[in-house]
Amino acid sequence: MATFTRVPLVFSTSTLPPATASSKPLNRHCHKCNCVASASPLTRKVPECSSLSFLNTRSSFSSQIPSLSARQNKGFRRTAAVLASMADLSTVLVTGAGGRTGQIVYKKLKEGSDQFVARGLVRTPESKETIGGADDVFVGDIRDSATLVPAMQGVDALVILTSAVPKMKPGFDPTKGERPEFYFEDGAYPEQVDWIGQKNQIDVAKEAGVKQIVLVGSMGGTNPNHPLNSLGNGNILVWKRKAEQYLADSGVPYTIIRAGGLQDREGGIRELLVGKDDELLQTETKTIARPDVAEVCIQALKFEDAKFKAFDLASKPEGVGTPTKDFKALFSQITTRF
Numbered sequence: 001m002a003t004f005t006r007v008p009l010v011f012s013t014s015t016l017p018p019a020t021a022s023s024k025p026l027n028r029h030c031h032k033c034n035c036v037a038s039a040s041p042l043t044r045k046v047p048e049c050s051s052l053s054f055l056n057t058r059s060s061f062s063s064q065i066p067s068l069s070a071r072q073n074k075g076f077r078r079t080a081a082v083l084a085s086m087a088d089l090s091t092v093l094v095t096g097a098g099g100r101t102g103q104i105v106y107k108k109l110k111e112g113s114d115q116f117v118a119r120g121l122v123r124t125p126e127s128k129e130t131i132g133g134a135d136d137v138f139v140g141d142i143r144d145s146a147t148l149v150p151a152m153q154g155v156d157a158l159v160i161l162t163s164a165v166p167k168m169k170p171g172f173d174p175t176k177g178e179r180p181e182f183y184f185e186d187g188a189y190p191e192q193v194d195w196i197g198q199k200n201q202i203d204v205a206k207e208a209g210v211k212q213i214v215l216v217g218s219m220g221g222t223n224p225n226h227p228l229n230s231l232g233n234g235n236i237l238v239w240k241r242k243a244e245q246y247l248a249d250s251g252v253p254y255t256i257i258r259a260g261g262l263q264d265r266e267g268g269i270r271e272l273l274v275g276k277d278d279e280l281l282q283t284e285t286k287t288i289a290r291p292d293v294a295e296v297c298i299q300a301l302k303f304e305d306a307k308f309k310a311f312d313l314a315s316k317p318e319g320v321g322t323p324t325k326d327f328k329a330l331f332s333q334i335t336t337r338f
């Protein structure tokens with residue numbers, strides 16, 4: 001798994017008194033969140049603090065306390081190992097966490113708590129409730145940078161799953177052979193959401209020191225005349241592509257996933273296909289299940305091979321080929337940076 005450098009050691013080791021059975025409880029001070037919590041000198045149990053990170057602890061902890069008994073030393077080493085593994089946890093923010101794919105990514109991050117500390121960003125308190133209302137879900141509007149800052153603090157990786165969503169005009173009659181018409185609400189055009197909104201996220205993330213950004217875009221961006229661009233006069237693929245380019249030029253390690261048509265189907269049961277320059281659109285395999293896109297987002301956080309890459313993503317139909325399990329191999333196939 002790719003690991004992320006976090007803030008330096010947060011406990012004041014200088015406040016650690018020599019440990020004896022009669023020592024008073026230790027006061028441990030987390031400089032990052034400013035909390036102080038007691039720890040038994042025998043168990044060295046640490047306070048719960050989501051913002052803790054403990055780099056360089058493996059070797060340094062026990063060497064600082066030579067007077068520990070063998071039993072105490074063993075317990076302390078065990079705690080040090082736990083702290084060190086906490087340092088490997090990566091805090092990941094998924095935006096659009098109330099959306100159809102964003103929800104799945106948020107859930108997968110929560111399920112992967114041995115590797116990730118999950119955070120979500122949603123647009124409204126209602127969306128927050130929809131995904132469980134936990135404290136790790138922030139409410140913000142990607143068109144307003146200031147509202148993104150709290151969610152982005154201390155984040156190692158960002159997964160962008162926001163998108164402008166076209167609405168269908170009411171009153172069309174399919175029985176008369178009419179085609180539905182679409183529109184975007186004022187202020188929610190692709191230019192505002194997919195360009196300005198994504199640019200804001202990239203800028204705030206960069207400022208906050210985020211070390212990887214995974215962006216889910218869409219296939220079709222190589223063709224300015226793609227039919228999706230005429231939807232609601234939004235030029236949605238044009239603006240998405242502009243944001244992708246901005247990310248690729250940002251200097252932040254990135255993974256751009258250009259998904260094919262998204263389907264609400266079971267994931268993990270199809271062979272995934274990666275491609276470039278919309279070539280997959282010329283084939284029969286140009287769709288993908290949302291849970292598969294979500295899984296590729298998660299896997300992209302784990303492998304260096306996924307960084308500085310942009311690719312199209314689709315899948316073979318169920319029952320054809322072999323379901324993809326080796327994501328390192330999948331990412332190594334990709335040679336395109338944009």
Ligand SMILES: NC(=O)c1ccc[n+]([C@@H]2O[C@H](COP(=O)([O-])OP(=O)(O)OC[C@H]3O[C@@H](n4cnc5c(N)ncnc54)[C@H](OP(=O)(O)O)[C@@H]3O)[C@@H](O)[C@H]2O)c1
Pocket residue numbers: 096097098099100101102122123124127140141142143161162163164165193197216217218219258259260261262263290
């Ligand atoms: N649909 C497809 O077939 C298809 C194909 C290829 C690629 N993609 C791409 O795949 C990604 C995921 O698609 P999806 O269909 O799963 O997404 P989705 O359900 O449409 O979710 C989009 C999310 O963006 C959020 N959002 C919109 N404006 C926002 C704002 N101003 N501030 C904060 N959040 C905002 C929405 O929040 P609210 O719900 O609160 O508005 C929603 O949760 C998108 O980038 C999409 O373009 C889709």
